[in-house]
Amino acid sequence: MKTYGIICEYNPFHNGHIYQIEKTKELTGADHIVAIMSGNYVQRGEPALIDKFARAQIAVRNGVDLVVELPVQYSLASAEMFARSGVLMLGALRCIDGISFGAETDDLAALQKCADAVSEVSTPENLKPLMETGMTYPAAVQQLVALKYGPAVSDLLNSPNNILAVEYLKSLKILDLADKIKPLVIKREGAAHDSDQTSGRFASGEKIRQLIDDGEDFSAFVPADTVKAVNEYDDHDMLCWFENFERVILYRLRTMSPQDLFNTPDVDQNLANRIFQAARSAYSLEDLLNKIKTRSYTMARIKRIMFNALSGITKDDLRVPPVYGRILALNDKGADVLKLAGSMPENKMSIPFSSSLKDFVNKDNKYSTRAVAMTTTSSDVYVLGSRNIRPSGTDFTTPIFFNKIEGFVSELPEDLKTTAHAGTPDEVAAAREADRLEHEKRLAENGGITMTSSAPDTLEEENAEELMEEKDSE
Secondary structure, three states, X not given: OOEEEEEEOOOOOOHHHHXXXXXXHHHHOOOEEEEEEEOOEEOOOEEOOOOHHXXXXXXXXXXXXXXXXXXXXXXXXXXXHHHHHHHHHHHHHOOOOEEEEXXXXXXXXXXXXXXXXXXXXXXXXXXXXXXOOOOOHHHHHHHHHHHHHXXXXXXXXXXXXXXXXXXXXXXXXXXXXXXXXXXXXXXXXXXXXXXXXXXXOEXXXXXXXXXXXXXXXXXXXXXXXXXXXXXXXXXXXXXXXXXXXXXXHHHHHHOOOHHHHHOOOOOOHHHHHHHHHHHHHOOOHHHHHHHHOEOOEOHHHHHHHHHHHHHOOOHHHHHOOOOOEXXXXXXXXXXXXXXXXXXXXXXXXXXXXXXXXXXXOOOOOHHHHHHHHHHHHXXXXXXXXXXXXXXXXHHHHOOOEEEOOOOOOOOOOOOOEOOOOOOOHHHHHHHHHHHHHHHHHHHHHOOOOOOOOOOOOOOOHHHHHHHOOXXXXX
């Protein structure tokens, strides 16, 4: 069994994603694919066109075996935090052999050199003088790399896909996973990341969303499952668009103090004051964005701030790494991954995985309970973003999608949990022993029939801060 992970958004799932999955299997011999996928919001600071459950189902029908949600606080974070959290979740499964990602180049050595360069120059003392001139964080980093390593290295940072590739490589090194999870870079085929051009059966996600918005045919660039889902959502006015949040965003920003805004991720004091004033004078969402945007703040950053504000996410929330993995969809092979994850030796990145958020509400673990609250709040806001407003509570009412593979012999854990535990080595050992005793008890009570169980997870604050440091970066 060889398992590769992909950190993704699938907004929407298209032919380029299928190409990545198939190429990953071809080049590595991987027979299991795990996707860590953004939930209802994406890193560019926008709502996903269709909800996370539908996107996860499409992914499993088209080559992915297990989809785990990247929690909202990380999917609405900087590229650095987005990548760091996704890589950590792959590492926490403890059975991932490699990570596959797309880039504008397939020169892994060049990307690794760029990653090392970015790590070296991205210090506060180097960045502060440049950013004080009004330069954005990405532009400042690129200039520092160019000054020390030349344009051949810094030019790699011109592409969003290359930037994420660099962040994945940085994260593998920082999390001490470089020897455990092998990176695989796949050169993008066809149109570039945000290109409005098409190439054969390939088009960028941006171009596909534009076609959908304009009511034009997009079927050549996506699998049939995506066409069906988008059309069904469109027929019921359930496609989610950024502009539909106009009134709720203005309401939220107008009821926040400058301090509330400052406590929101990606917000410095100047930006907090700027948003505070703009929200009170803006007469539309477009006017609000224009009043806030400057050369120092990218539009994606501003949009992420708005959805973080709507979901009540704070800077403190990003100081804690992922404390659980919420399963959105899987097939028989995905169930095998979960069973293996639950049987591997534990380490400091062990976290529980389950299909039910209720399993993570734990009065003894404030981090886990807080993460559940952010997820449910963000989902309840998300359903306001379509013309047909849907009921809240979808995180608790939408069933898990399981795709049975014909002829595949597998036993699906009834509760869709792993026996992974979080915490210190002593805490993990104690939880493991408790599981063993419970297992023996159930065997005795049920005549030798039992099911997978998961003990409550714990996470020490010092371990959380050791695994992930928040940086106020773009």
